[in-house]
Amino acid sequence: MSTKSTPVKRxxxxxxxxxxxxxxxxxxxLMATKRPDQITVPMVAELAGVNPTSVYRRWGDVDALLEEVAVAVFTREDEKLPDTGSLSxxxxxxxxxxxxxIVRPHRTRYLRAMVNARDGVLASGCPCWNAxxxxLAEMISRARTRGEEAPSVEQVLDHVIAPLYHHVVFAMPIDRTYAERLVADVLSMRQRERV
Amino acid sequence: MSTKSTPVKRxxxxxxxxxxxxxxxxxxxLMATKRPDQITVPMVAELAGVNPTSVYRRWGDVDALLEEVAVAVFTREDEKLPDTGSLSxxxxxxxxxxxxxIVRPHRTRYLRAMVNARDGVLASGCPCWNAxxxxLAEMISRARTRGEEAPSVEQVLDHVIAPLYHHVVFAMPIDRTYAERLVADVLSMRQRERV
Structure with a gap:
């Protein structure tokens, strides 16, 4: 039994x-080999050795389930924040x-599953941004304590995380160099009035 | 017969x-009421009054078809570029x-259809970026002719278009004010070395 995916709910x-x-x-x-829209509740239930009814009762439908797993995957607690001494x-x-x-194929599939699950959801936000x-709040607050100029959390989300996720879901190439270029861009920006 | 969707191919x-x-x-x-993954070739063929075989022969599968239509929708020639006298x-x-x-529901569905169609496609890029x-190249070149400082085309794509598309496919709210804030951010950035 895997304990790698820490559930979001208690x-x-x-x-x-x-x-x-x-x-x-x-x-x-299933996500290792299939597209989200090819995955069904009976398929998951059979592989998990549980009754499909239990899955429907607990998660409602396959989209809600895939999203819950995706959020768990993207908000694992075991990520250690870098602490290099500079915000850059x-x-x-x-x-x-x-x-x-996120370029690892199963991660990309999870991100696309979240896009799928967003259909019919009106501007509710993406739960994986919360982590x-x-x-970001922690890294930026450390930088300000050191007396460094820093962009706002929202600026980094808009100009670093959004382009990375965008590129991955639309299958555009990204790598560490691209990510670092986005960071350099955001660090050269004027801070927004309200941070 | 609609002529609103100009095909990309000749x-x-x-x-x-x-x-x-x-x-x-x-x-x-169909896109007006359904999610991309609920649309099938037989469904399209029936509504279009053509034989499903013709659709399969010409487009291969439903993903390729949805993507072709999405690209056509996003690269219409009838958009007039603003020419206000300043890049800002x-x-x-x-x-x-x-x-x-792109927040109009059927446009959002087209963008999500493109995300769906990207699965299995390795870093091929998103055809709707070409338009x-x-x-951008035109607006930036006009600005430089006027002697204005201007970011590179890629910077505007990364920091304005990517966050807008990102927000829409992940169902995060966007509006004109948000778009203008992204533009103000990118105009305050240092230009990348190679433009």
Whole structure:
């Protein structure tokens, strides 16, 4: 049983936890070879060895399930924030490792699954930004404590994270160098009035 | 028969053109109410009044068809570039109208269809960027002729178009004000060494 995907919701105990682990693992296995729109609840249930009804009851539909797993994958707690002594160093290392992470095929599939799940959802925001926002707030606050000029959290989200995610979901090439160029751009920007 | 979607490929004549028009219109109608992954070739063929075999023969599969229509929709020739006398005015008006355009539900669905169609496509780029690249090159070249400082085309694509598309496919809110803020950010950036 994999413990790599830390659930976003409070972890349920006992049988419920075992069902969740099995279902999350099944989704992970299916995502390794299939597109999100080819994955169905019966498929997940069979691979997880649970009753499809339990999956429907708990997650509603396959989109909600895929999104929950995607969010869990993108908000793991085991990421260590870089602390290089400069904001430029921190953001470069952070953005570079995000770029290398999201081009891995199953990560790209998770991002596309989130895009799919967004259909019919009106401007609710993307839950995977919350983790990024917290990480940025910490790096930027450290930089300001050191007396460095720093862009706002929203500027880095808009000008580093958004282009990286955009490129990956639309299959445009990205690498560490591209991520570092985005960081250099945002560090050369005028700060927005309200940060 | 709609002539709103100008095909990207050279327009075929006669029967072939009628099939294409009918199929494009059918896709447009279906996209108004359905998610891309709910649309099938037989569905399109029935609505277009053509044989599914003709659709498979010409487009291969439904993803290729949806993408071709999406590209056609996003590269219409009837967009007039703003010419306000300043790059800031031009980019603000241009980005603002793109923002207003892509939040319309069927446009958002086309963008998501392109994300879907990208699966299995390795870093091939997004065909809808080509039209944007040409529009930008023109506005930036006019600005430089006037003696204005200007960011590179790639900087505007990365820092204005990418965040707008990103927000729309992930269902995060955008409006004209957000687009203008992105433009102000990119205009305050240091130019990249190689433009």
């Amino acid at each position: 972890r349920p105990g006992g049988r419920s936890a075992r069902v969740q682990d099995a279902v999350y693992s099944a989704v992970g296995e 160093g921190d953001l470069g290392a952070w953005a570079g490792s995000i770029a290398e992470d 990024r926002r917290e990480q | 327009r075929p004549g006669g029967r072939s053109a009628r099939v294409q028009d009918a199929v494009y219109s059918a896709v447009g109608e 005015g031009d980019l603000g008006a241009w980005a603002g109208s793109i923002a207003e355009d 944007r690249r040409e529009q």
